[in-house]
Amino acid sequence: MTLKLSDIPGHEGFAAPVLPGGELARSGSAFTRTFIGYQAACSCGWADRRRFPPSPQGAKEAEEQWYKHTGPLLAAAPPNWLVIKSNLLCEQVANLTGDRPLAALTLLAQVEAWQRALLDRAVAAARAGGASWSQVGDAMGISKQAAHERFRDAEPV
Numbered sequence: 097m098t099l100k101l102s103d104i105p106g107h108e109g110f111a112a113p114v115l116p117g118g119e120l121a122r123s124g125s126a127f128t129r130t131f132i133g134y135q136a137a138c139s140c141g142w143a144d145r146r147r148f149p150p151s152p153q154g155a156k157e158a159e160e161q162w163y164k165h166t167g168p169l170l171a172a173a174p175p176n177w178l179v180i181k182s183n184l185l186c187e188q189v190a191n192l193t194g195d196r197p198l199a200a201l202t203l204l205a206q207v208e209a210w211q212r213a214l215l216d217r218a219v220a221a222a223r224a225g226g227a228s229w230s231q232v233g234d235a236m237g238i239s240k241q242a243a244h245e246r247f248r249d250a251e252p253v
């Protein structure tokens with residue numbers, strides 16, 4: 097069974113059969129071969145180290161491990177409805193830029209002002225909540241060093 101969560105595309109989880117050599121079978125064809133257990137795996141390349149028995153219960157337990165993999169990912173995933181609104185705003189401002197560039201500039205300056213303040217606030221809140229610089233960087237698509245250098249002054253006191 098493939099496990100999916102709509103807020104984290106690119107992560108499809110499954111209980112991968114473990115072959116006698118210890119490698120994980122990635123396709124359904126493995127079910128015709130001998131396997132010695134199940135381990136959780138994800139289409140992103142993540143694989144759990146814990147091995148569960150080669151039984152329906154073992155498969156279920158492996159699948160539960162995948163949900164643990166998704167926890168931090170979901171914490172950093174914005175809701176789909178908000179991503180759609182953000183993409184729509186971007187598209188409409190791009191259209192405005194073509195039609196009325198000065199109006200687009202006025203709007204973009206306003207967005208930049210609240211975006212910077214909200215970014216500092218979100219980093220401070222994430223750090224206060226226990227997020228590491230690595231997690232902050234991952235959420236923004238930058239390195240942990242870059243996140244630290246850029247936001248170290250936003251550290252909660």
Ligand SMILES: [Zn+2]
Pocket residue numbers: 106107108138139140141142165
């Ligand atoms: Zn994944």
